Amino acid sequence: MSKLLETVPNFSVSREKDPEVFQGLVDTANSVPGCTLFDVQSDGNHNRCVFTIVGSPAAIEEVAFRLTKKAMETIDMTKHTGQHPRMGATDVIPFIPTTEITLKECVELSHRVAKRIWEELGIPSFMYEDSASCEQRRNLAEVRKGQFEGMPEKLLKEEWAPDYGERKIHPTAGIIAIGARMPLIAFNINLDTSDVEIAKKIAKTIRGKNGGFKYCKAMGVMLEDRNIAQVSMNMVNFEGTPLYLVYEMVRSLADRYGVRIIGSELVGLTPAKALVDCAEFYLKLENFDCMNQVMEYHLI
Amino acid sequence: MSKLLETVPNFSVSREKDPEVFQGLVDTANSVPGCTLFDVQSDGNHNRCVFTIVGSPAAIEEVAFRLTKKAMETIDMTKHTGQHPRMGATDVIPFIPTTEITLKECVELSHRVAKRIWEELGIPSFMYEDSASCEQRRNLAEVRKGQFEGMPEKLLKEEWAPDYGERKIHPTAGIIAIGARMPLIAFNINLDTSDVEIAKKIAKTIRGKNGGFKYCKAMGVMLEDRNIAQVSMNMVNFEGTPLYLVYEMVRSLADRYGVRIIGSELVGLTPAKALVDCAEFYLKLENFDCMNQVMEYHLI
Numbered sequence: 001m002s003k004l005l006e007t008v009p010n011f012s013v014s015r016e017k018d019p020e021v022f023q024g025l026v027d028t029a030n031s032v033p034g035c036t037l038f039d040v041q042s043d044g045n046h047n048r049c050v051f052t053i054v055g056s057p058a059a060i061e062e063v064a065f066r067l068t069k070k071a072m073e074t075i076d077m078t079k080h081t082g083q084h085p086r087m088g089a090t091d092v093i094p095f096i097p098t099t100e101i102t103l104k105e106c107v108e109l110s111h112r113v114a115k116r117i118w119e120e121l122g123i124p125s126f127m128y129e130d131s132a133s134c135e136q137r138r139n140l141a142e143v144r145k146g147q148f149e150g151m152p153e154k155l156l157k158e159e160w161a162p163d164y165g166e167r168k169i170h171p172t173a174g175i176i177a178i179g180a181r182m183p184l185i186a187f188n189i190n191l192d193t194s195d196v197e198i199a200k201k202i203a204k205t206i207r208g209k210n211g212g213f214k215y216c217k218a219m220g221v222m223l224e225d226r227n228i229a230q231v232s233m234n235m236v237n238f239e240g241t242p243l244y245l246v247y248e249m250v251r252s253l254a255d256r257y258g259v260r261i262i263g264s265e266l267v268g269l270t271p272a273k274a275l276v277d278c279a280e281f282y283l284k285l286e287n288f289d290c291m292n293q294v295m296e297y298h299l300i
Numbered sequence: 301m302s303k304l305l306e307t308v309p310n311f312s313v314s315r316e317k318d319p320e321v322f323q324g325l326v327d328t329a330n331s332v333p334g335c336t337l338f339d340v341q342s343d344g345n346h347n348r349c350v351f352t353i354v355g356s357p358a359a360i361e362e363v364a365f366r367l368t369k370k371a372m373e374t375i376d377m378t379k380h381t382g383q384h385p386r387m388g389a390t391d392v393i394p395f396i397p398t399t400e401i402t403l404k405e406c407v408e409l410s411h412r413v414a415k416r417i418w419e420e421l422g423i424p425s426f427m428y429e430d431s432a433s434c435e436q437r438r439n440l441a442e443v444r445k446g447q448f449e450g451m452p453e454k455l456l457k458e459e460w461a462p463d464y465g466e467r468k469i470h471p472t473a474g475i476i477a478i479g480a481r482m483p484l485i486a487f488n489i490n491l492d493t494s495d496v497e498i499a500k501k502i503a504k505t506i507r508g509k510n511g512g513f514k515y516c517k518a519m520g521v522m523l524e525d526r527n528i529a530q531v532s533m534n535m536v537n538f539e540g541t542p543l544y545l546v547y548e549m550v551r552s553l554a555d556r557y558g559v560r561i562i563g564s565e566l567v568g569l570t571p572a573k574a575l576v577d578c579a580e581f582y583l584k585l586e587n588f589d590c591m592n593q594v595m596e597y598h599l600i
C-alpha cells in the first residue's frame with residue numbers, strides 16, 4: 001500500500017481553442033515518473049481544461065510545479081477569454097487524499113507547492129479550502145471574485161494580501177488558488193413523488209448551511225423526464241458526514257412526508273472507502289479494518 | 301486498470317521445520333517481475349505453508365510454474381510428516397480472479413499451468429473446483445483422499461486417472477490439485493441469543509447443501525466468550541450469492557425465531573466489490589458502474 005494523492009489542476013486554455021498549448025500541458029503532465037494522468041476534460045466555451053492526476057506525494061508536488069511553470073510560459077491571461085470565471089493561467093490546484101495519506105499532509109504539501117511557485121516562478125497564491133488561512137478564503141468563488149482583470153485592485157485591499165507572494169499578480173499568469181480538500185462525492189436520492197417542495201424541504205433540513213450535516217450541501221430538484229423529485233447533494237467530506245447517514249436521514253424525512261426513496265445515484269468517481277463504509281454500517285460489521293481487509297488496498 | 305489474478309499455492313514444508321527450503325520458495329516467489337508476494341502463512345504442526353501472490357496473468361503463470369519446480373527440487377514427500385492432509389510437494393494451486401479477469405480465463409490459465417508442469421516437470425495433476433472435469437473432482441477433500449501415501453493405488457482406479465499425466469505420481473513431488481475458483485469470503489453473523497440451535501437452524505436453511513443459497517456454506521456455532529450464537533459462513537462466490545442477500549435472509553430468519561442480529565464480521569481479506577455491491581444494494585444505487593466509478597480500480 002502506498003501513499004497516494006490526487007491533484008485536479010485547472011488551466012485557462014482549451015484543446016478546442018489552442019491545441020498546441022493544451023498538448024504542451026498534457027506532455028508535461030506525463031513527464032513526471034510516479035504519477036498518472038488519468039483524465040482530461042476540456043471545454044472550448046469555458047476555454048478551460050481540468051486534469052486529474054494521481055501519484056505519490058513527491059511526484060504530485062513536482063507535476064503541480066512543472067504544470068504551473070509550463071502554463072506560465074505558454075498562456076497569456078491578458079489575452080484570455082472564456083465563460084468560466086478565472087484569475088490565473090493555472091487557475092486552481094486542489095490536492096485530495098487518496099490512500100494512506102491524511103488531509104493534513106495534503107495541506108502541508110499544498111503550502112510547499114505554493115511557496116515554490118512563488119519563489120521560483122514569481123506567481124502569487126491564495127490558499128483555499130482546508131489550506132485557507134481564514135474562514136473567508138475557504139470558498140473558491142469568494143477568493144476568485146474580481147477575476148484576473150480585477151485582481152490588481154483586489155490585492156491592494158487590506159484583507160486580500162496573497163498567502164504567498166506580494167500584493168501584485170504575475171503580469172501574464174495572474175494568481176492561483178491552491179489548497180487541499182477531501183474528495184467531493186455527487187450523491188443524489190430520488191423520491192417517489194412529483195412534489196419538488198418535499199425534496200426542497202428535505203434538502204434544507206439535511207444540509208450543513210441550515211443546521212444539518214456539516215459536510216453535506218443539498219438542494220431539491222425536479223427530474224422532469226421521470227416526473228420525480230430528487231434530493232441532489234454534494235458530500236464534501238465523506239468521513240465527517242458518511243453517505244449512509246444522509247441516506248438514513250433522507251429516508252426518515254421522506255417517511256415523515258409520506259413518500260419513499262426510489263433509488264439513488266453516484267455521479268462520477270467515488271473513493272471505495274465511501275462505499276465500503278456503507279457496507280460496514282448496513283452489515284453491522286464488527287472490528288472491520290478497511291485498509292487491511294480490503295484486498296485492493298494492497299495492490300495500489 | 302489491469303488484468304490481475306491471485307494464486308494461493310500450498311507447499312508441504314514450513315518455516316518452522318525447514319527454514320532453508322521455505323526461504324528458497326520465498327525467493328522464487330519474489331523472482332518473477334509483474335507479481336507481488338503479499339502474504340505468507342507457515343504452520344510447523346501442519347508442516348505446510350501458503351503463499352498469496354497477485355499479479356498479471358503471464359506473471360502468475362510463470363511464478364506458479366517456478367514455485368512448483370523449486371518445490372519439486374527441494375521437498376521429498378517420502379519423508380514429509382505433518383497434521384494437514386497433503387498429496388504433493390506443491391499440494392494445491394488455486395487461481396482466483398481479482399480485477400478485469402473472468403473466472404473462465406482463470407480456468408484456462410489453470411489448464412495451461414497443469415499442462416506445462418506435466419510436460420516439463422513430469423508431475424501429474426487433478427483439476428479441481430471450477431477447472432474440474434467432473435462433479436466429483438470439484439471438491440479438494442475428495443480429490444486428496446488417500447493422501448501422498450495412498451495415491452499410487454488411487455490413480456489405478458478407473459475414475460481417478462489424473463487430468464494431466466500418467467497413472468503414477470512423481471516419486472518425490474507426488475501429485476497436485478490445480479484449479480480456478482472465486483475468492484472465498486469468511487463472513488459470520490452474530491445473534492443476540494445464547495441458543496446455538498437457532499444459529500444451527502438458520503445455517504441449515506441458508507446453505508446450498510440443504511437447498512439454500514448455492515454459493516453459501518454455513519454452520520451454527522457458539523461464541524463461548526461472548527455467550528452468543530453465530531452463523532458462520534464461507535461465501536464461495538460473492539457474485540452468485542452476494543453478502544447482502546444472506547444478511548437479509550439471516551435477519552428474516554432470526555426474526556422468525558424472535559432474535560436479532562447484533563453484528564457481523566469478515567475474517568481476512570475481502571475483495572472491494574463484495575462490499576461495494578452491499579453499498580449499491582442498501583443505497584438503492586441506480587446505474588452504478590463499479591469498475592468505472594470506484595476510483596481505486598483506476599489505480600491498480
